Amino acid sequence: MDREPCISVRLFSDPKLLAPIRAFIDALSKNIGFSEKSRGLLALAVDEALANVIRHGYSERTDGLIWLNIWRLSDPLGLRIVLEDLGRSVDPSLIKGRDLADIRPGGLGVHIIKETMTESKWEARPGGGMRLTLVKLLAPEERESSSPSQSENYTP
Amino acid sequence: MTQELTIAQSSVAGATVLRPGGDIDMSCAPSVRKAVAAVMRDRPARLVLDLSAVMYMDSSGIATLVEALQQSMRNKMKFVLVGVNPQVRSALEITKLLSMFTIAATLEDATKK
Structure with a gap:
Protein backbone atom coordinates (compact mmCIF):
# COMPACT_ATOMS: atom_id res chain seq x y z
CA MET A 1 0.00 0.00 0.00
CA ASP A 2 1.61 3.21 -1.13
CA ARG A 3 -0.56 5.84 0.48
CA GLU A 4 -1.36 6.75 4.05
CA PRO A 5 -4.70 5.51 5.40
CA CYS A 6 -7.44 8.11 5.55
CA ILE A 7 -8.31 6.97 9.08
CA SER A 8 -6.17 5.23 11.72
CA VAL A 9 -7.54 4.06 15.05
CA ARG A 10 -5.65 2.41 17.88
CA LEU A 11 -7.77 0.52 20.37
CA PHE A 12 -7.46 -1.94 23.21
CA SER A 13 -8.66 -5.54 22.89
CA ASP A 14 -11.74 -4.79 24.96
CA PRO A 15 -15.03 -6.37 23.77
CA LYS A 16 -16.87 -3.28 25.04
CA LEU A 17 -15.28 -1.34 22.16
CA LEU A 18 -16.93 -3.54 19.51
CA ALA A 19 -20.20 -1.56 19.49
CA PRO A 20 -18.61 1.89 18.95
CA ILE A 21 -16.33 0.48 16.23
CA ARG A 22 -19.39 -1.01 14.47
CA ALA A 23 -21.12 2.38 14.63
CA PHE A 24 -18.00 4.04 13.21
CA ILE A 25 -17.71 1.53 10.33
CA ASP A 26 -21.41 1.94 9.58
CA ALA A 27 -21.14 5.74 9.40
CA LEU A 28 -18.01 5.64 7.25
CA SER A 29 -19.40 3.10 4.80
CA LYS A 30 -22.69 4.99 4.56
CA ASN A 31 -20.78 8.07 3.48
CA ILE A 32 -19.01 6.10 0.75
CA GLY A 33 -22.30 4.83 -0.63
CA PHE A 34 -22.72 1.27 0.64
CA SER A 35 -26.30 0.09 0.97
CA GLU A 36 -27.79 -0.56 4.40
CA ASP A 63 -5.15 -4.51 27.28
CA GLY A 64 -3.77 -5.80 23.96
CA LEU A 65 -3.21 -3.27 21.19
CA ILE A 66 -5.07 -3.35 17.89
CA TRP A 67 -4.57 -0.95 15.00
CA LEU A 68 -7.35 -0.32 12.52
CA ASN A 69 -6.22 1.48 9.36
CA ILE A 70 -8.70 2.38 6.66
CA TRP A 71 -8.16 3.39 3.07
CA ARG A 72 -10.88 4.73 0.84
CA LEU A 73 -10.62 3.12 -2.60
CA SER A 74 -11.68 5.24 -5.54
CA ASP A 75 -11.32 2.99 -8.58
CA PRO A 76 -13.30 0.88 -8.02
CA LEU A 77 -15.03 2.54 -5.09
CA GLY A 78 -14.78 0.77 -1.76
CA LEU A 79 -12.85 0.39 1.46
CA ARG A 80 -9.66 -1.37 2.45
CA ILE A 81 -9.43 -2.07 6.17
CA VAL A 82 -6.24 -3.41 7.74
CA LEU A 83 -6.24 -4.75 11.30
CA GLU A 84 -2.95 -5.37 13.02
CA ASP A 85 -2.22 -6.73 16.47
CA LEU A 86 0.66 -7.89 18.63
CA GLY A 87 -1.08 -11.04 19.85
CA ARG A 88 -0.34 -14.69 19.23
CA SER A 89 0.68 -15.40 15.63
CA VAL A 90 -0.79 -18.35 13.81
CA ASP A 91 0.03 -19.92 10.48
CA PRO A 92 -2.35 -18.10 8.06
CA SER A 93 -2.93 -21.36 6.17
CA LEU A 94 -4.60 -22.72 9.32
CA ILE A 95 -7.21 -19.95 9.38
CA LYS A 96 -10.20 -21.52 7.70
CA GLY A 97 -13.95 -21.32 8.02
CA ARG A 98 -15.32 -24.55 9.40
CA ASP A 99 -17.63 -27.00 7.63
CA LEU A 100 -21.10 -25.48 8.02
CA ALA A 101 -22.73 -28.90 7.63
CA ASP A 102 -21.44 -29.57 11.12
CA ILE A 103 -24.11 -27.80 13.17
CA ARG A 104 -22.43 -26.64 16.34
CA PRO A 105 -21.80 -23.36 18.10
CA GLY A 106 -18.57 -21.47 17.49
CA GLY A 107 -16.04 -21.15 14.69
CA LEU A 108 -18.28 -19.06 12.45
CA GLY A 109 -16.33 -15.79 12.46
CA VAL A 110 -13.85 -16.66 9.70
CA HIS A 111 -16.65 -17.97 7.49
CA ILE A 112 -18.62 -14.74 7.98
CA ILE A 113 -15.57 -12.60 7.11
CA LYS A 114 -14.80 -14.58 3.94
CA GLU A 115 -18.43 -14.63 2.87
CA THR A 116 -19.10 -10.91 3.37
CA MET A 117 -15.90 -9.28 2.13
CA THR A 118 -14.69 -8.92 -1.46
CA GLU A 119 -11.20 -9.92 -0.28
CA SER A 120 -9.77 -11.12 3.03
CA LYS A 121 -6.15 -12.01 3.70
CA TRP A 122 -4.46 -13.04 6.94
CA GLU A 123 -0.69 -12.86 7.31
CA ALA A 124 1.88 -12.89 10.08
CA ARG A 125 2.88 -9.32 10.95
CA PRO A 126 6.59 -8.52 10.76
CA GLY A 127 7.63 -8.00 14.37
CA GLY A 128 4.94 -10.24 15.79
CA GLY A 129 1.17 -10.53 15.80
CA MET A 130 -1.14 -10.79 12.83
CA ARG A 131 -2.34 -8.58 10.00
CA LEU A 132 -5.73 -8.97 8.37
CA THR A 133 -6.53 -7.07 5.18
CA LEU A 134 -10.19 -6.70 4.27
CA VAL A 135 -11.49 -5.17 1.06
CA LYS A 136 -15.11 -4.40 0.32
CA LEU A 137 -16.06 -2.90 -3.03
CA LEU A 138 -19.35 -1.27 -3.86
CA ALA A 139 -21.71 -3.48 -5.85
CA PRO A 140 -22.64 -2.08 -9.32
CA GLU A 141 -26.06 -0.94 -8.12
CA GLU A 142 -24.44 0.82 -5.15
CA ARG A 143 -21.97 2.57 -7.47
CA GLU A 144 -24.82 3.87 -9.60
CA SER A 145 -26.66 5.33 -6.64
CA SER A 146 -23.53 6.74 -4.97
CA SER A 147 -23.23 10.47 -5.63
CA PRO A 148 -19.77 11.99 -6.24
CA SER A 149 -20.24 14.36 -3.30
CA GLN A 150 -20.56 11.40 -0.94
CA SER A 151 -17.26 9.87 -1.95
CA GLU A 152 -15.35 13.16 -2.08
CA ASN A 153 -15.72 13.56 1.67
CA TYR A 154 -13.18 10.84 2.32
CA THR A 155 -10.60 11.68 -0.31
CA PRO A 156 -7.37 12.15 1.66
CA MET B 1 -20.11 3.36 25.78
CA THR B 2 -21.88 0.20 24.67
CA GLN B 3 -25.60 -0.38 24.95
CA GLU B 4 -26.36 -2.31 28.13
CA LEU B 5 -28.02 -5.66 27.46
CA THR B 6 -31.30 -6.32 29.23
CA ILE B 7 -33.08 -9.68 29.42
CA ALA B 8 -36.77 -9.86 30.35
CA GLN B 9 -38.56 -13.12 31.08
CA SER B 10 -42.32 -13.69 30.93
CA SER B 11 -44.89 -16.37 30.37
CA VAL B 12 -47.25 -16.09 27.40
CA ALA B 13 -49.93 -18.69 26.66
CA GLY B 14 -47.96 -21.37 28.48
CA ALA B 15 -44.66 -20.56 26.76
CA THR B 16 -41.63 -19.13 28.49
CA VAL B 17 -40.53 -16.00 26.65
CA LEU B 18 -37.05 -14.50 26.92
CA ARG B 19 -36.65 -11.02 25.48
CA PRO B 20 -33.09 -9.74 25.28
CA GLY B 21 -32.70 -6.06 24.45
CA GLY B 22 -29.58 -4.52 22.91
CA ASP B 23 -26.79 -5.76 20.68
CA ILE B 24 -25.63 -9.35 21.20
CA ASP B 25 -21.91 -9.52 20.57
CA MET B 26 -18.87 -11.02 22.26
CA SER B 27 -19.22 -8.65 25.22
CA CYS B 28 -22.70 -9.75 26.25
CA ALA B 29 -23.44 -13.11 24.57
CA PRO B 30 -22.39 -14.90 27.80
CA SER B 31 -25.23 -13.13 29.67
CA VAL B 32 -27.76 -14.34 27.11
CA ARG B 33 -26.28 -17.85 27.24
CA LYS B 34 -26.58 -17.85 31.02
CA ALA B 35 -30.21 -16.65 30.91
CA VAL B 36 -31.16 -19.29 28.31
CA ALA B 37 -29.41 -22.04 30.29
CA ALA B 38 -31.25 -21.01 33.47
CA VAL B 39 -34.61 -21.26 31.70
CA MET B 40 -33.66 -24.56 30.07
CA ARG B 41 -32.98 -26.08 33.48
CA ASP B 42 -36.70 -25.73 34.28
CA ARG B 43 -37.47 -27.64 31.07
CA PRO B 44 -40.44 -25.58 29.84
CA ALA B 45 -42.41 -27.22 27.04
CA ARG B 46 -41.78 -24.20 24.83
CA LEU B 47 -39.13 -21.50 24.92
CA VAL B 48 -39.65 -18.43 22.76
CA LEU B 49 -36.67 -16.15 22.20
CA ASP B 50 -38.11 -12.77 21.29
CA LEU B 51 -35.39 -10.90 19.36
CA SER B 52 -37.50 -7.86 18.46
CA ALA B 53 -35.35 -5.62 20.67
CA VAL B 54 -32.08 -7.05 19.31
CA MET B 55 -30.73 -4.79 16.58
CA TYR B 56 -27.45 -6.60 16.06
CA MET B 57 -26.04 -10.09 16.54
CA ASP B 58 -22.61 -11.49 15.70
CA SER B 59 -21.31 -15.06 15.69
CA SER B 60 -21.18 -15.10 19.51
CA GLY B 61 -24.93 -14.54 19.55
CA ILE B 62 -25.47 -17.08 16.80
CA ALA B 63 -23.47 -19.64 18.79
CA THR B 64 -25.81 -18.97 21.73
CA LEU B 65 -28.83 -19.66 19.50
CA VAL B 66 -27.28 -22.92 18.24
CA GLU B 67 -26.54 -24.05 21.79
CA ALA B 68 -30.12 -23.32 22.81
CA LEU B 69 -31.45 -25.18 19.78
CA GLN B 70 -29.34 -28.24 20.53
CA GLN B 71 -30.32 -28.17 24.20
CA SER B 72 -34.01 -27.91 23.29
CA MET B 73 -33.70 -30.91 20.98
CA ARG B 74 -32.06 -32.95 23.72
CA ASN B 75 -34.80 -31.94 26.17
CA LYS B 76 -37.58 -32.44 23.58
CA MET B 77 -38.66 -28.83 23.97
CA LYS B 78 -39.99 -26.42 21.36
CA PHE B 79 -37.58 -23.55 20.68
CA VAL B 80 -38.96 -20.70 18.58
CA LEU B 81 -37.46 -17.39 17.48
CA VAL B 82 -39.58 -14.30 16.87
CA GLY B 83 -38.81 -10.71 15.95
CA VAL B 84 -35.80 -11.62 13.81
CA ASN B 85 -34.66 -8.37 12.16
CA PRO B 86 -32.91 -8.20 8.75
CA GLN B 87 -29.38 -8.00 10.25
CA VAL B 88 -29.89 -11.09 12.40
CA ARG B 89 -31.57 -12.92 9.53
CA SER B 90 -28.67 -12.03 7.27
CA ALA B 91 -26.13 -13.39 9.79
CA LEU B 92 -28.11 -16.63 10.06
CA GLU B 93 -28.29 -16.87 6.26
CA ILE B 94 -24.54 -16.37 5.80
CA THR B 95 -23.84 -19.14 8.29
CA LYS B 96 -26.45 -21.35 6.59
CA LEU B 97 -28.30 -21.79 9.88
CA LEU B 98 -31.54 -19.97 9.07
CA SER B 99 -33.40 -23.14 8.08
CA MET B 100 -32.41 -24.87 11.32
CA PHE B 101 -34.61 -22.58 13.40
CA THR B 102 -38.36 -22.28 13.76
CA ILE B 103 -39.06 -18.58 13.17
CA ALA B 104 -42.45 -17.06 13.89
CA ALA B 105 -43.80 -13.79 12.52
CA THR B 106 -45.54 -12.73 15.74
CA LEU B 107 -45.30 -13.58 19.41
CA GLU B 108 -48.77 -15.10 19.20
CA ASP B 109 -47.61 -17.39 16.37
CA ALA B 110 -44.50 -18.27 18.37
CA THR B 111 -46.62 -19.69 21.16
CA LYS B 112 -48.39 -22.00 18.70
CA LYS B 113 -45.92 -22.82 15.90
Whole structure:
Protein backbone atom coordinates (compact mmCIF):
# COMPACT_ATOMS: atom_id res chain seq x y z
CA MET A 1 0.00 0.00 0.00
CA ASP A 2 1.61 3.21 -1.13
CA ARG A 3 -0.56 5.84 0.48
CA GLU A 4 -1.36 6.75 4.05
CA PRO A 5 -4.70 5.51 5.40
CA CYS A 6 -7.44 8.11 5.55
CA ILE A 7 -8.31 6.97 9.08
CA SER A 8 -6.17 5.23 11.72
CA VAL A 9 -7.54 4.06 15.05
CA ARG A 10 -5.65 2.41 17.88
CA LEU A 11 -7.77 0.52 20.37
CA PHE A 12 -7.46 -1.94 23.21
CA SER A 13 -8.66 -5.54 22.89
CA ASP A 14 -11.74 -4.79 24.96
CA PRO A 15 -15.03 -6.37 23.77
CA LYS A 16 -16.87 -3.28 25.04
CA LEU A 17 -15.28 -1.34 22.16
CA LEU A 18 -16.93 -3.54 19.51
CA ALA A 19 -20.20 -1.56 19.49
CA PRO A 20 -18.61 1.89 18.95
CA ILE A 21 -16.33 0.48 16.23
CA ARG A 22 -19.39 -1.01 14.47
CA ALA A 23 -21.12 2.38 14.63
CA PHE A 24 -18.00 4.04 13.21
CA ILE A 25 -17.71 1.53 10.33
CA ASP A 26 -21.41 1.94 9.58
CA ALA A 27 -21.14 5.74 9.40
CA LEU A 28 -18.01 5.64 7.25
CA SER A 29 -19.40 3.10 4.80
CA LYS A 30 -22.69 4.99 4.56
CA ASN A 31 -20.78 8.07 3.48
CA ILE A 32 -19.01 6.10 0.75
CA GLY A 33 -22.30 4.83 -0.63
CA PHE A 34 -22.72 1.27 0.64
CA SER A 35 -26.30 0.09 0.97
CA GLU A 36 -27.79 -0.56 4.40
CA LYS A 37 -27.34 -4.31 3.92
CA SER A 38 -23.70 -3.95 2.84
CA ARG A 39 -23.02 -1.63 5.77
CA GLY A 40 -24.40 -4.21 8.16
CA LEU A 41 -22.23 -6.93 6.62
CA LEU A 42 -19.13 -4.72 6.69
CA ALA A 43 -19.68 -3.89 10.37
CA LEU A 44 -20.29 -7.58 11.07
CA ALA A 45 -17.04 -8.61 9.34
CA VAL A 46 -14.97 -6.03 11.24
CA ASP A 47 -16.67 -7.06 14.50
CA GLU A 48 -15.83 -10.71 13.81
CA ALA A 49 -12.24 -9.85 12.92
CA LEU A 50 -11.77 -7.85 16.14
CA ALA A 51 -13.48 -10.56 18.20
CA ASN A 52 -11.07 -13.14 16.74
CA VAL A 53 -8.08 -10.99 17.70
CA ILE A 54 -9.45 -10.50 21.23
CA ARG A 55 -10.35 -14.19 21.67
CA HIS A 56 -7.46 -15.95 19.94
CA GLY A 57 -4.70 -13.35 19.60
CA TYR A 58 -4.95 -11.92 23.11
CA SER A 59 -6.75 -14.81 24.89
CA GLU A 60 -9.44 -12.31 25.99
CA ARG A 61 -6.99 -9.93 27.65
CA THR A 62 -8.44 -6.43 27.44
CA ASP A 63 -5.15 -4.51 27.28
CA GLY A 64 -3.77 -5.80 23.96
CA LEU A 65 -3.21 -3.27 21.19
CA ILE A 66 -5.07 -3.35 17.89
CA TRP A 67 -4.57 -0.95 15.00
CA LEU A 68 -7.35 -0.32 12.52
CA ASN A 69 -6.22 1.48 9.36
CA ILE A 70 -8.70 2.38 6.66
CA TRP A 71 -8.16 3.39 3.07
CA ARG A 72 -10.88 4.73 0.84
CA LEU A 73 -10.62 3.12 -2.60
CA SER A 74 -11.68 5.24 -5.54
CA ASP A 75 -11.32 2.99 -8.58
CA PRO A 76 -13.30 0.88 -8.02
CA LEU A 77 -15.03 2.54 -5.09
CA GLY A 78 -14.78 0.77 -1.76
CA LEU A 79 -12.85 0.39 1.46
CA ARG A 80 -9.66 -1.37 2.45
CA ILE A 81 -9.43 -2.07 6.17
CA VAL A 82 -6.24 -3.41 7.74
CA LEU A 83 -6.24 -4.75 11.30
CA GLU A 84 -2.95 -5.37 13.02
CA ASP A 85 -2.22 -6.73 16.47
CA LEU A 86 0.66 -7.89 18.63
CA GLY A 87 -1.08 -11.04 19.85
CA ARG A 88 -0.34 -14.69 19.23
CA SER A 89 0.68 -15.40 15.63
CA VAL A 90 -0.79 -18.35 13.81
CA ASP A 91 0.03 -19.92 10.48
CA PRO A 92 -2.35 -18.10 8.06
CA SER A 93 -2.93 -21.36 6.17
CA LEU A 94 -4.60 -22.72 9.32
CA ILE A 95 -7.21 -19.95 9.38
CA LYS A 96 -10.20 -21.52 7.70
CA GLY A 97 -13.95 -21.32 8.02
CA ARG A 98 -15.32 -24.55 9.40
CA ASP A 99 -17.63 -27.00 7.63
CA LEU A 100 -21.10 -25.48 8.02
CA ALA A 101 -22.73 -28.90 7.63
CA ASP A 102 -21.44 -29.57 11.12
CA ILE A 103 -24.11 -27.80 13.17
CA ARG A 104 -22.43 -26.64 16.34
CA PRO A 105 -21.80 -23.36 18.10
CA GLY A 106 -18.57 -21.47 17.49
CA GLY A 107 -16.04 -21.15 14.69
CA LEU A 108 -18.28 -19.06 12.45
CA GLY A 109 -16.33 -15.79 12.46
CA VAL A 110 -13.85 -16.66 9.70
CA HIS A 111 -16.65 -17.97 7.49
CA ILE A 112 -18.62 -14.74 7.98
CA ILE A 113 -15.57 -12.60 7.11
CA LYS A 114 -14.80 -14.58 3.94
CA GLU A 115 -18.43 -14.63 2.87
CA THR A 116 -19.10 -10.91 3.37
CA MET A 117 -15.90 -9.28 2.13
CA THR A 118 -14.69 -8.92 -1.46
CA GLU A 119 -11.20 -9.92 -0.28
CA SER A 120 -9.77 -11.12 3.03
CA LYS A 121 -6.15 -12.01 3.70
CA TRP A 122 -4.46 -13.04 6.94
CA GLU A 123 -0.69 -12.86 7.31
CA ALA A 124 1.88 -12.89 10.08
CA ARG A 125 2.88 -9.32 10.95
CA PRO A 126 6.59 -8.52 10.76
CA GLY A 127 7.63 -8.00 14.37
CA GLY A 128 4.94 -10.24 15.79
CA GLY A 129 1.17 -10.53 15.80
CA MET A 130 -1.14 -10.79 12.83
CA ARG A 131 -2.34 -8.58 10.00
CA LEU A 132 -5.73 -8.97 8.37
CA THR A 133 -6.53 -7.07 5.18
CA LEU A 134 -10.19 -6.70 4.27
CA VAL A 135 -11.49 -5.17 1.06
CA LYS A 136 -15.11 -4.40 0.32
CA LEU A 137 -16.06 -2.90 -3.03
CA LEU A 138 -19.35 -1.27 -3.86
CA ALA A 139 -21.71 -3.48 -5.85
CA PRO A 140 -22.64 -2.08 -9.32
CA GLU A 141 -26.06 -0.94 -8.12
CA GLU A 142 -24.44 0.82 -5.15
CA ARG A 143 -21.97 2.57 -7.47
CA GLU A 144 -24.82 3.87 -9.60
CA SER A 145 -26.66 5.33 -6.64
CA SER A 146 -23.53 6.74 -4.97
CA SER A 147 -23.23 10.47 -5.63
CA PRO A 148 -19.77 11.99 -6.24
CA SER A 149 -20.24 14.36 -3.30
CA GLN A 150 -20.56 11.40 -0.94
CA SER A 151 -17.26 9.87 -1.95
CA GLU A 152 -15.35 13.16 -2.08
CA ASN A 153 -15.72 13.56 1.67
CA TYR A 154 -13.18 10.84 2.32
CA THR A 155 -10.60 11.68 -0.31
CA PRO A 156 -7.37 12.15 1.66
CA MET B 1 -20.11 3.36 25.78
CA THR B 2 -21.88 0.20 24.67
CA GLN B 3 -25.60 -0.38 24.95
CA GLU B 4 -26.36 -2.31 28.13
CA LEU B 5 -28.02 -5.66 27.46
CA THR B 6 -31.30 -6.32 29.23
CA ILE B 7 -33.08 -9.68 29.42
CA ALA B 8 -36.77 -9.86 30.35
CA GLN B 9 -38.56 -13.12 31.08
CA SER B 10 -42.32 -13.69 30.93
CA SER B 11 -44.89 -16.37 30.37
CA VAL B 12 -47.25 -16.09 27.40
CA ALA B 13 -49.93 -18.69 26.66
CA GLY B 14 -47.96 -21.37 28.48
CA ALA B 15 -44.66 -20.56 26.76
CA THR B 16 -41.63 -19.13 28.49
CA VAL B 17 -40.53 -16.00 26.65
CA LEU B 18 -37.05 -14.50 26.92
CA ARG B 19 -36.65 -11.02 25.48
CA PRO B 20 -33.09 -9.74 25.28
CA GLY B 21 -32.70 -6.06 24.45
CA GLY B 22 -29.58 -4.52 22.91
CA ASP B 23 -26.79 -5.76 20.68
CA ILE B 24 -25.63 -9.35 21.20
CA ASP B 25 -21.91 -9.52 20.57
CA MET B 26 -18.87 -11.02 22.26
CA SER B 27 -19.22 -8.65 25.22
CA CYS B 28 -22.70 -9.75 26.25
CA ALA B 29 -23.44 -13.11 24.57
CA PRO B 30 -22.39 -14.90 27.80
CA SER B 31 -25.23 -13.13 29.67
CA VAL B 32 -27.76 -14.34 27.11
CA ARG B 33 -26.28 -17.85 27.24
CA LYS B 34 -26.58 -17.85 31.02
CA ALA B 35 -30.21 -16.65 30.91
CA VAL B 36 -31.16 -19.29 28.31
CA ALA B 37 -29.41 -22.04 30.29
CA ALA B 38 -31.25 -21.01 33.47
CA VAL B 39 -34.61 -21.26 31.70
CA MET B 40 -33.66 -24.56 30.07
CA ARG B 41 -32.98 -26.08 33.48
CA ASP B 42 -36.70 -25.73 34.28
CA ARG B 43 -37.47 -27.64 31.07
CA PRO B 44 -40.44 -25.58 29.84
CA ALA B 45 -42.41 -27.22 27.04
CA ARG B 46 -41.78 -24.20 24.83
CA LEU B 47 -39.13 -21.50 24.92
CA VAL B 48 -39.65 -18.43 22.76
CA LEU B 49 -36.67 -16.15 22.20
CA ASP B 50 -38.11 -12.77 21.29
CA LEU B 51 -35.39 -10.90 19.36
CA SER B 52 -37.50 -7.86 18.46
CA ALA B 53 -35.35 -5.62 20.67
CA VAL B 54 -32.08 -7.05 19.31
CA MET B 55 -30.73 -4.79 16.58
CA TYR B 56 -27.45 -6.60 16.06
CA MET B 57 -26.04 -10.09 16.54
CA ASP B 58 -22.61 -11.49 15.70
CA SER B 59 -21.31 -15.06 15.69
CA SER B 60 -21.18 -15.10 19.51
CA GLY B 61 -24.93 -14.54 19.55
CA ILE B 62 -25.47 -17.08 16.80
CA ALA B 63 -23.47 -19.64 18.79
CA THR B 64 -25.81 -18.97 21.73
CA LEU B 65 -28.83 -19.66 19.50
CA VAL B 66 -27.28 -22.92 18.24
CA GLU B 67 -26.54 -24.05 21.79
CA ALA B 68 -30.12 -23.32 22.81
CA LEU B 69 -31.45 -25.18 19.78
CA GLN B 70 -29.34 -28.24 20.53
CA GLN B 71 -30.32 -28.17 24.20
CA SER B 72 -34.01 -27.91 23.29
CA MET B 73 -33.70 -30.91 20.98
CA ARG B 74 -32.06 -32.95 23.72
CA ASN B 75 -34.80 -31.94 26.17
CA LYS B 76 -37.58 -32.44 23.58
CA MET B 77 -38.66 -28.83 23.97
CA LYS B 78 -39.99 -26.42 21.36
CA PHE B 79 -37.58 -23.55 20.68
CA VAL B 80 -38.96 -20.70 18.58
CA LEU B 81 -37.46 -17.39 17.48
CA VAL B 82 -39.58 -14.30 16.87
CA GLY B 83 -38.81 -10.71 15.95
CA VAL B 84 -35.80 -11.62 13.81
CA ASN B 85 -34.66 -8.37 12.16
CA PRO B 86 -32.91 -8.20 8.75
CA GLN B 87 -29.38 -8.00 10.25
CA VAL B 88 -29.89 -11.09 12.40
CA ARG B 89 -31.57 -12.92 9.53
CA SER B 90 -28.67 -12.03 7.27
CA ALA B 91 -26.13 -13.39 9.79
CA LEU B 92 -28.11 -16.63 10.06
CA GLU B 93 -28.29 -16.87 6.26
CA ILE B 94 -24.54 -16.37 5.80
CA THR B 95 -23.84 -19.14 8.29
CA LYS B 96 -26.45 -21.35 6.59
CA LEU B 97 -28.30 -21.79 9.88
CA LEU B 98 -31.54 -19.97 9.07
CA SER B 99 -33.40 -23.14 8.08
CA MET B 100 -32.41 -24.87 11.32
CA PHE B 101 -34.61 -22.58 13.40
CA THR B 102 -38.36 -22.28 13.76
CA ILE B 103 -39.06 -18.58 13.17
CA ALA B 104 -42.45 -17.06 13.89
CA ALA B 105 -43.80 -13.79 12.52
CA THR B 106 -45.54 -12.73 15.74
CA LEU B 107 -45.30 -13.58 19.41
CA GLU B 108 -48.77 -15.10 19.20
CA ASP B 109 -47.61 -17.39 16.37
CA ALA B 110 -44.50 -18.27 18.37
CA THR B 111 -46.62 -19.69 21.16
CA LYS B 112 -48.39 -22.00 18.70
CA LYS B 113 -45.92 -22.82 15.90
